[in-house]
Amino acid sequence: MFILRRTKMRIQYSEDISILIILQTLWWGLNSQCEEPIESSKLDLSVTYDLPHFVSDTPIQKLLEFNGTVYVGAVDKLYALSKDLKKIHEYNTGPVHEGQDCSAPDPCSGCKNKPLNMNNTNMALLVETFYDLELFSCGSVGNGVCRRYLLEDGPLDAEITCMYSKKNKDSSHGCPDCLAGPSGTQILNVMSSGVVRFFVANSEPLDSTVPRLHHTISVRKMRETQDGFEFFSEQSYMDLAPGLRGNYPLRYVYSFQSGPYVYFLTVQREGGSLNAFHTRIIRMCSSDPEILRYVEMPFECIYSERRRKKRSVQVVFNVLQAAHVAKVGYDFQQEMGLKEGEDVLFAAFARSKPDSPEPTASSAVCLISITDINNFFRDFMQKGYTRKLSHFPGSEEKNFNQTTHSTNRTPTSPAFMWKHRASDTVLQF
Structure with missing residues (x-):
């Protein structure tokens, strides 16, 4: 019927011809047999594909590609692989001499009187190129102190520096050299104004007995001697409120830089007396x-299912599982009306179990441009839809009297935050 309608609209006298063709086609179909499928169309399930692969001796935690080399951080191992995943070099990072009654003078030396009984899990892996071409590997041992590998000198073990300075031993800011926390760490290094800033976020477990050696979120720089780190000031870090430690799980999932900003994505409680979990973007x-x-x-992935003669049903995917930022491709650029080269966030979400961060089997992948995210931040701060942070102490009230700007999307449910203020609107996409 659709073909007949289109043909009649274009050429008025073609209706009979169109009907004749259709009737003739039906007649041929009644008097002929369907062809047998040819043998070559059958799917050959016996085909095997020899893809480039690498098998680590121990579980892999971190993966990083730089200048055609793939660096792999695993338990007690650090590998350098070629593009086709052939092993170039292997360096042992553990097991180490460590224990609860260890009295080593610094985290780099370990306890020589202890057996090799502590595995070293890779918590962070990053490359820095401003000062030198160097790789940082931060493990679970030695209070999360990192080791620095100069990549210009050949193998990974050509020159290694343990990033611990004894000058920091009595620091009033805690342990500036202790970057990686035991419950998970996101580290982002950014060069600005001739200084490399290391933004570090450490997840908070449901365990009040864990020693507080690591700040929850912080920014620090490398010492000029390149043997450790230091904070700029006491305003360079924030910690979870003392009353929440041990009963406010906070997991940092992903970090990235875009334009003049750095971002962290977390999964945590909605706040207050609520036990439900959601995702936030910082x-x-x-x-x-x-x-x-x-x-x-707060940050949510929404799926709307439209049903006949019924209102659409919205499914909220609340806990982030993984994310990645990339430049927008041509198809998404056209579909979303973005500029060429814009940053887009791809985020894999799941629906969590009730009052738990544990994901269910229901998941979805959403994407949003970083420009849209910044528009949400800008508009709600300028309109004053903000309030003080509840989980980080020391936040201040501020008012904005700037001209407001509207976005193309209208948020529908409350919650938002800023260090000095926080608002009540969820970013949904």
Whole structure:
């Protein structure tokens, strides 16, 4: 019927011809047999594919590609692989001499009187190129102190520096050299104004007995001697409120830089007396040596299912599982009306079990441009839809009297945050 209608609209006298063709086709179909499928169309399930692969001796935690080399951080191992995943070099990072009654003078030396009984899990892996071409590997041993590998000198073990300075031993800011926490760490290194800033976020477990050696979120720089780290000031870090430690799980899932900002994505409780979990996106200025312009906002992936003669049903995917930022491709650029080269966040979400961060089998992948995220932050701060942070102490009230700007999307449910203030609107996409 659709073909007949289109033909009649274009050529008025073609209706009889169109009907004749259709009737003749039907007649041929009644008097002929369907052809037998040819043998070559059968799917050959016996075909095997020899894909490039690498098998680690121990579980892999981190993966990083730089200048055609793939660096793999695994338990007690650090590998350098070629593009086709052939092993170039292997370096042992554990087991180490460590224990609860260890009295080593610094985390680098370990306890020589202890057996090799502590595995070293790779918690962070990053490359820095401003000072030198160097790789940082931060493990679970030695209070999360990192080791620095100079990549210009050949193998990974050509020159290694343990990033611990004895000058920091009595620091009033805790342990500046202790980057990687035992419950998971996201580290982002950004060069700004001639200084490399290391933004570090450590997950908070449901365990009040864990020693507090690591700040929850911080920014620090490398010492000029390149043997450790230091904070810019006491405003360069924030910690979870003392009353929440041990009963407020906070997991940092992903971090990235886009434009003048650095971002962290977390899964945590909705706050207050609520036990439900959700995802939040955090934004800070990459040029700040202190945590002054900190803002966070709840972040959800929404799927709308339309049903006949019924209202659409919205499914909320609340807990982030993984994410990745990339430049927008041509298809998404056209579909979303974005500029060429814009950053887009791809985020894999799941629906969690009731009052738990544990995911169910129901999941979805959503994407949103970083421009849209920044528009949400800008609009709600300028409109004053903000409130103080509840889980980080020391936040301040501020008011904005700037001209407001509207976005193309209208948020529908409350919750948003900033270090000095926080609002009540969820970013949904």
